[in-house]
Amino acid sequence: MIRAARDGDVLTLTLDRPEKANALTAGMLTALLGHVREADDLRLMILTGAGDAVFSAGADLGEMRAGLATSPLWEEVSGAIATMPCLTVAALNGTLAGGSFGMALACDIRLAVPHAAFFYPVAKLGFLPQPSDPARLARLVGPARAKLILAGGARLDASEALAFGLVDRIEPDPVAGARDLAPGSAEHVRAIKAMVP
Template sequence: MIRAERDGATLVLTIDRPDKANSLTAAMLETLGDHVLGLGPETGLLILTGAGGKVFSAGADLAEAKAGLATSPLWERLSGAIAARPCLTVAALNGTLAGGAFGMALACDLRLSVPQAHFFYPVAKLGYLPQPSDPARLAALVGPARAKLILAAGARLDASEALAFGLVDRIVPDPLEAARQLAVGQPDQVAAIKAMVP
């Protein structure tokens, strides 16, 4: 369900449940969080991606969401761990990003997307609040009005709109390969630069 592949200083975590739109169970969230929290100084680049060519993640598994996963602290545990890492973190969005999966992507330093991806976070329509840290992270990227458009009004964006809004940083044919090709600096310098950028 979660694949971890290391290549030197790069760790790729892949959500591998394409038959269920890469929806996330509690066990998968816990595994992702454990991997991120366990990162040492040997990791200079962390990449999150999804299996298949259509969906990065549809968010919470529907059955588990109804049983309480939608409001679980595991989402914040994961996004908080990603945001706290001193290494460069990249969401390689191989397809659509939806619901609770926004949290891990928003917590990353960079978001690279395929042209055919869509973006929506319909929490208000489903009767939930977003993860506590998501509105502030989203507003920092797209501005407060657009954050409300996405979260409160449930707007659905295509990749070009997401790029124009600032939600994604680049549209590329192969986000995972593009992420792997990033020229990441020395760990100490990367951590220092991240600390300097508000």
């Protein structure tokens, strides 16, 4: 389930399946894509997960075996997030794993709790990453570290992710931290975002 809450020009989207580590189904990806595409006049979009342990474990295992791992939905979601004119923040309430990496990489800013872990085990599982993920990851952490994470299957803790540049700040409450960002008007935030390559 995707829970959407709008407060003025701030939209919070929550991956709400904590009993399954917020693992994503095709239905959840479709709903998320719809919320992102329908959002307008926003200053800030926050993407987070329910619970206090896992942002998302990636694809639901049952659906992954049925083809979700290679679905174009992943790329559609991350592409839609990447082109949002507002400031986008991944408020990582816990571990970020697998296919959910793409949506976090597509955000402008990533905030994470101190106990978060990060891993993208595509090589181990016999899949390739989403097409846009390697370039986005390399822009953040550099080519060698991107290969370490994707091909090497390295698992990072929050402090190492911060040192690598994968996350921008460690926050005890990343949703609250995200709400403190983008203090200007929606038009001002859009203009500044467009000025930054």
